[in-house]
Amino acid sequence: MPGEEAVSVEAGPGHLLVRLDREHNTLDNALVYGVLSALDTAEADPRCAALVIHARGPVFCSGMPLRADAELPAGWADDAAQPPPWHLFQRLTQAPVVTVAVVEGAASGGGVGLAAACDLVVAGAAARFRLTELLLGLVPAMALPFIARRTGPQVARRLALTCGEISQEEAVPIGLADFATGDPAPLLRRLLVSLRRLDRDAVGALKSYLRTAAPVPDGLASVARDLLVQRMQAPSVAERLRTLHQEGLLG
Template structure:
């Protein structure tokens, strides 16, 4: 797949829609996708004609997180985990509102991607999981954008268990803003986009700056170092290998 094929970009009626389009690897945050997403996001934010940025996806999966096929080996700690903070921070601090549409599973870094957005609309088929601990890694970087959104006790349990939860639970916990039936997702997103576009560009930018004034929780420098060590560590590499080989990790007791 060519690098340019992993993201679709369209601009219509003041809305820049960035569509993750790498279904073959479950829209994982590969090097190619991270680069294209950052490039397209910067272009949308620089375009005075764009009022709202919409993040969507093709295929059954919203985003499966970091591309684990690129995370194996001694240099794993230096791979995309060190680029992810820049992408999340760019979305988090963007002067224009960003709306995420989640129609299917989101895992690990994919949950971080949607958590950085201002409004998240999820269909009933969407599921979520902080699967990092089951891979021997740590949800360090994404915690900076997840923890301000999710109720503390909910985040505590879900990040420790790694269990899968549905759109209704995600909305109850604060991760998702609107959980709607699958056939109502497009209408719900359109309504949110219209509402956001009704505000003045300057007022929206200043209001978002005000809302984000508390800053990201934790230092991204410290968090990305922790995440990088986890990816490159013995347990992280074992978890990634087990995932790719479709077998239990060594720390999972035999049934």
């Protein structure tokens, strides 16, 4: 709906709850910067141990916004800065608070990357994960490094090539989720109690150490941006996007 806020934020004991509030929760700048702002708030509060991302409706996050004219959102093709989704994913991996994604519906494309960038992923009974980019002639360049960090490179390759849907039951064994539950609320409450006991400086040190142990190559953000721009400019991609919009399959 026009004017609808992308995210809402609620403070709880020792945590910040970030709710994605729109119907499809596309990974546009409003959503990206809304979550980044919540991260800033969480990091500035020494009493905050965790930041939880969940969605209001049946779609956790549907990935990057796809327009009929194949135009990218502002700043995504900017040579002078990291693309906003990459910046968000990286911040989620670096924040000194524990980042938790609660996925109770569909996560597709960059939405899988959003969940995968979090330290912990809770999958509800209706959770579904799917990389759909290759069906459009695109490449999941922004999301894939953060997915591979969880699943390993070969599973990430399979997810990208098959474009298959991963259920809750499948997500945990391959590392895409850490917990599977019919009702995430009780599990989340217990998890947040446990996370409040942690030393936040130690959490930050652990996450810094893990980044050093398994670093993302320097310059990969620029490579991902350039590949996205290149694919979006391909005539076949533009034609597919126009067709999908005409058929009402893209918002």
